[in-house]
Amino acid sequence: MWTNLLKTIILIGSLAGGVISMQVTCPEKMVNGTVGQSITLYCNYETSLPIADGLVIRWSFYTRQVPRPKLFYTYQMGNWFPSEVPEGKYEGTTAATAKNASIIIRNAETEDTGMYTCEVTNVPDVSGTISANVFAYIRGKPTKTTCIKQVENHEDYHWVFLSCSSKAMPPPTYEWQWKSSGGSYHDVEGEMNNRTGILNITNPMNMKTGIYRCTARNEMGEDVCDYEEKEDKETSSSSTASSTAIIIGVVIAIILLLVVTGVTVWFVLYKKKEEGKSTKTTAKSKSAGSYKAVAADSNYSTVASQEAFPSTINTTEVEVSEESAAYNKKTATPPPTERTSIELQV
Known part of the structure; x- marks a missing residue:
């Protein structure tokens, strides 16, 4: 509706033969600042018509995270109106008298880094160059660093990710470390991406209990966050049950081995004993036979002697x-x- 109205006004102005032209400029294409400062985004305009109630100024903003321009501040009928922004975050100048459409960002944050567009119309002066851009670069050390655990279960594999994110400008690099309870931090096992802050633990069995610390760092400073991996009670119970079952199995195997060994030893000793008895019986039989033969010989010798x-x-x-x-x-x-x-x- 608003676009159609502008087209109608432009058509009427053209038919009337008037020269209608708006020129909007941003003298600084890039503005640098640091977190906590107040940053001014300069925007000037020139119009061929007297400034009246038809003057409208719009500021919009977009970043990589917000790829489409988002309207956040508007001047109309002598007043500034914020759109979905905290009260007092922005402050506009007196545009009606100074042809100045600049705004001030109070208490700048790294999230304020991005491209800003200043658009000015002065009905019926709505043609020409009605907008200009300025890029704001707010530097700051990492803040609001957060650590989270993500799990991906697939049919063929099971992955565990630790993800670290932080608000900082320039973008920080990330480093993961681990320590046990009461220990000191040292390098952690896994595939680490220092740019994205993702730690990929490809083998879940390598996920040790303890504290995993992520350090986000840039030229402005650093910040940390911790993730504590606690022992899973179900896994612990299952592990304990498995260990108990293994111990019981080993004990039973040892007992069976001892029984088999004992039976084998007893059988060998019994066999030897039986063989010993058989040998003694044979020896006795042979001895008795020998004795009878000797006795017979002796009797024969006695009779022979007497004869x-x-x-x-x-x-x-x-x-x-x-x-x-x-x-x-x-x-x-x-x-x-x-x-x-x-x-x-x-």
Whole structure:
């Protein structure tokens, strides 16, 4: 609607034969500042018509994060009106009297870095160069540094990311470190991107419990944020259960091994014992056989001796007969010579 109205005004002015032209300029194409300062964005304009209630000034802003210009400050009917910005963030000059459309940024922040566009119209003077640009570069050390953990679960892999971001100008570089409870910081394992602040821990098992610290740093200073990795109770319980199961399995395996070893040793000893008994029995049998053979030989030798040496027996018989004779002389009993002889022979 507003565009159509402007076109109508321009057409009317052209038909009337008037020369309508607006010239807007920004004398500084780039303005440098630091965080906390007040920064002035200069914008001047020239119009071929008297300044009236039709004068309108618009300031818009865009950055890489806000690629389309965003209107944030407007002058109309003698007053400035902010659009979706904190009250008192911007301050405009008295444009109606000085042909000056400049504004001041109070308490500048690094987020204020970007391209600003100053647009001026003075109905019906709406043609010509009605806008100009100025770039504001606000430097500051890293602030509002934040650390977050991100997890990506895929069918073939499982990744863990630690992401670090900070508000700073110029853009900071990032460094990740880790320490255990009560320890000191040292380099962390993983793939680190110093420009984006992303730490990629490709193996989740390398994600240790402790404190992960990100340091954002630029020429203006540095800032840190911490992320604490705590032990997962479910994982800990599962790990404990797994460890317990492993220990029980090892104990059972050891017991089974001892039982098998004991049975094997007992069987070997039993076998040896049985073999020993068998050997002793065989030895006894052989000894008994030998003894019988020896005894038989001995009896045979005795009989043979008696047969071979009869004189010995006769001598004995003579001695006994003599004793009997002597005895019989005393007792007047005939001596049992023949009986004695027979008994000795037996």
